[in-house]
Amino acid sequence: MQGRAFLQLLFIVSTFLVAMVLEIAPWPSSLHHFKPAWLLLVLTYWILAMPAKISVGTAFCMGIAWDLVLGSTLGIHALVLSVFAYLLAVNSILIRNLSLWMQGIFVIFAVFSVRIGIFIVELFLHSADFNWQEIFGAMTSGVLWIWVFLLLRKMVKELHIG
Template sequence: MKVRHYTIAITLLIAMVFQIIPVPVQLDLYRPDWVLIVLSYWVMALPHRANVGVAFTSGLALDILLGTAMGVHSFALSISIYVLAANYQRLRNYSVWQQAVIIGVISALYHSLLFWILRLLTDVTFRFEELWPVLTSMALWPWIFWLLRKVRRQLRIT
């Protein structure tokens, strides 16, 4: 059993742990979209191994872990990753800082979709505080990008 065959799954599991790890209420508003960031990296780096199907199953796992209605996160993740996957060849050529802005846009799309789906299902109201994860995801992107690229190169994942 080689670790490199399961690296994408392992990094997604670690991202899910970071997504649900308890933090103080004041910091929870700023929690980045760990699963979205990690999925975004793998979709841009290895689109033949990480795709919308992986996003859908990761979203179902997030729905279970977070206790939301089944399909809410999976739909939002699938649409967000689809937009990213459709443009991955162009996005790969951007600098890491330009990619961070794109990740911010994708994260904003993700949160907008989550809001509208939850709005249809429940009686939630929109608060601008819900968009803080967009900024923290943008800020974390360069470091997550470099870390995952180092892992991918060391393990020679293709």
């Protein structure tokens, strides 16, 4: 039983590491606004899949890691991701019962809301500019949600995790 728990933990951590690497991967400047929110996609999947195990604490840790990786003010992403994770965990049953394309639409609004939340916190701390082209990245995230969800679910079932 401990081997399965270790395998589960290893797989979850590796998905977050891959998401973090994809998050900092460079994109061409002309396509930068279409960059999906990989960390939010993976965090959303795990909160919906295991809301009792992956929730606010995990989101806070991922937010701190994201702040460290991006070099932003420590705690901004952690605060916004924690609020996002709480709202997602509270409504996880409702969101899980939506169809995949409706979940994709939800992800578009969620990613855009998280980006607006990060902007608002940065605006209170120091001057910040919001780029309305962020909606394109949210839309890309919503389209990719279906594939991320199906890929992770298939891997979870093949590895007998969860």
